[in-house]
Amino acid sequence: MAESYRTIRSEIKGFYKEKGSKFISLAYHVDSLDQVKSRLEALRKEYHDARHHCYAYVIRGGLQEQIRANDDGEPNHSAGDPILGQIRSFELTNVLIVVVRYFGGTKLGVSGLIQAYKTAAEEALSQANVEVVEIKEDFKVEYGYDKTSEVMRIVNDFGVEIKNQEYLEICTLYGRIDPERFGALKDKLSLAQVIARKL
Template sequence: MAETYRVIRGETEGFYKEKGSKFLAFAYHVERIEEVKEKVEILKKQYYDARHHCFAHIINAGNQQLIRANDDGEPNHSAGDPILGQIRSYDLVNTLVVVVRYFGGTKLGVSGLVHAYKTAAEDALSKAEILTIEIKTDFSLVYPYEKTQEVMRILTEFGVEIKGQDFTEICSLSGRITPEKHQALKDKISLLDLELTS
């Protein structure tokens, strides 16, 4: 399983022109299908006079990926798939690219369309800032105050990212750790007669 994944930060735009047809590309960071619908609807309203609003996305949803390519009236696989191909070539997830086409009066043919949608999508993605996110597992831990020093020493040793903590007579803590270290941390914490819960 991959230990990192790549996303774009914010939004970027791209552009391509061929034989009078204009292709306006928009790349977004999205995490839910609802966001995809929202962004596409906004662009359809904004560019209501455009002939096509084609898009593709890859979204990480738990253990599965939600992948879709939409040709929006263009010949099958001539728009959505080339856009999707660009998202994949940048190895991105949680990414939506929409390409709005204004028809210029001259038909481009399927190969021309594939090239145009691919190039417009690539133009938008090439301008994006790409972040590499490390996959981590969340956990929580409850422990008596007197074990604080030992607990903190172990958490430091394992490079745990602490998200929140509460120091009282019974202390609680929530943190994140890379999946491959999770079991070893759990085993070490159990030596203190404590239990890590995920």
């Protein structure tokens, strides 16, 4: 059975207000740290007059997870961790949540902030359409043009999802497969004197 994870696909917006402070929560699907960085840059421009842009994300690359929570000037662990807690509570991966805060003039205290950031993140995620994604292994195969039909027959037999193909002097096929099937695919291709490499 292939491993899988839960994620969201569409952008979601939530809103929470407490003692005059406004908390705008924005949830996104992300596949890389570059996507996180570009989302944060765009939001800092869009909400340039906000006091805080607190966030958390969980990104899975292969079987490894990258996790981060950022308080962006709020007291330690009062913003990023509650946001991350909601990502965990909804059991989501490859998700970034940013909560933008407009200060309303009344301090909420650490416990008030924790509750506000948690609720704002929950407001966004409670609207999410969750999708289950199977974890796949990305790989590439390089081969001579004369091996094309043999390589295609093997990858079709293994149910490979073909992402891209290049037909040059050396042909290249980029594909995805269930991780537990990669070893057998590699063995079969090596019998055809073709090498498959993980990306």
